[in-house]
Amino acid sequence: MADISDTDRGVGAVRFGSPNAQEAAVWFVENVLPLEAALIQFLHHNWRNADEVPDLLHDVYVRVYEAAQKEMPENAKAFVFATARHLIIDRVRRERIVPIEIMADMESLGIAVEDPGPERGAIARAELRRLENALMKLRPRLREAFVLKQLEGLSRREIALRMGVGEETVKQYLADGICALADILYGETTDLRRQK
């Protein structure tokens, strides 16, 4: 008999209390995070205070994740944008601000969500290019710490010695580095889309 086993699915750090939570987390990473750039554009279009967009984004994520834990949505894209729309409507009601017309969906904004094409080699090359470009956008000290850790496999102590700083500073560099990288990788629209 063949051995059918459940392999590890890449959400590594956490043991989840329930299979639903685990499944929701995998779904969130694979299907929701790639929508971030489009979602940020959507929020900016529909919320006049740009400073509040990061908090709105966070709230959309929390709502989407909580819903997915109860029942997995069929279509991630439709669900995420419907959630964003509801959230904005709730806010508008609560804060009694003059309602603005909420765009129906991101298609009406002309935002394309990246759809992974069929050719694997090209995807791998594009991903490498994207990651390298993202690293190049980091502040030099953050980039250096991140590269020493992730590409050279140095320990925190070795990085500290190499960079001539304390270990606490290295931790801060890595923390700031991963926050900036996540913003670039998920939040920024790609050059491809900008050209359109």
Add this chain to the structure above:
Amino acid sequence: MTDSIERAPANAIRAKAAEWLVERRSADDWANEQQADLEAWLEASPSHLVEFLRLEAAWNRTDRMVVLRQPQRRFLTVDARSRSVAVRIAAGLAVLASVGFATQQLTPKAHYQTYATTVGGRETLRLADGSTVELNTDSVLRIGSQDGERRAWLDKGEAFFQIVHDSAHPFIVTVGDHRITDLGTKFSVRKKSNAIEVTLVEGKAQLDDTSSSNTKLAVLEPGDVAVATAQGLKLTRQKADFVQASLSWRHDMLTFHHATLAEAAAEFNRYNTEKLVVGDAYAAGQTFNGTLPTNDVAAFVRVAQKTFGLRAVKRGSETVISR
């Protein structure tokens, strides 16, 4: 709670999530208590969890950089580390990998780089000596040198080797307790949970058991399939088309010949996070021939439904196939 008024601002939560992630990924030792603290923090609010998941996903993507990068120029030497980090990124030179757990098992003299593929992944490594290695789904391979010999360690999964022969510098692949020495060859090696399978396509290779003293098991010739288990060695000679079929993963295809559904499902599960479960013995025993794309789970389900009249029920990330 989802209400932003009742919680800390998103950037404060994100900063805390980043602190946890960095600690988790860079601490020299990570104690159970720390893990418990992290889990408690994550469970305290989905606000915490979503920020952590987002940063962790970005971090995991950078893990793959080492894999995506080809080991172009520096095959047998450890990078001199004299050039600036920025120049090195731009030049795309191979650097020492941080992927994985293999680091501890090393003998001090060995230099190596680690390459890993995710489920569904496939990478071709072009080595400086002209040899190539194709790494199949969900696999971990270390490549380097030891005592002047070219060395590779297959720690997990499957790889296809096309080795440029050099009798002064033999190419040796180590898999668990077994060692394959190239005598001018193309061959594939797969590490299963309880067996090692070597298929020889061209040329010759020697298979040794290294568990106690070195025991020469066989010299493999084209068409030979060697399956080594703790109980011993099983050697069969196969026709060329069978050998090619077993390597169709190199073109992202799976070829089945008199395969049972259970065997085929297990093969598909190697390549996909969406898992197939064969629910009963009747379904498991059906056999078929065919070629399907490695990532096309839906096609497999259609075969089960249309050809065998079986039922398929999707349950989360699993599809259960049964009568």
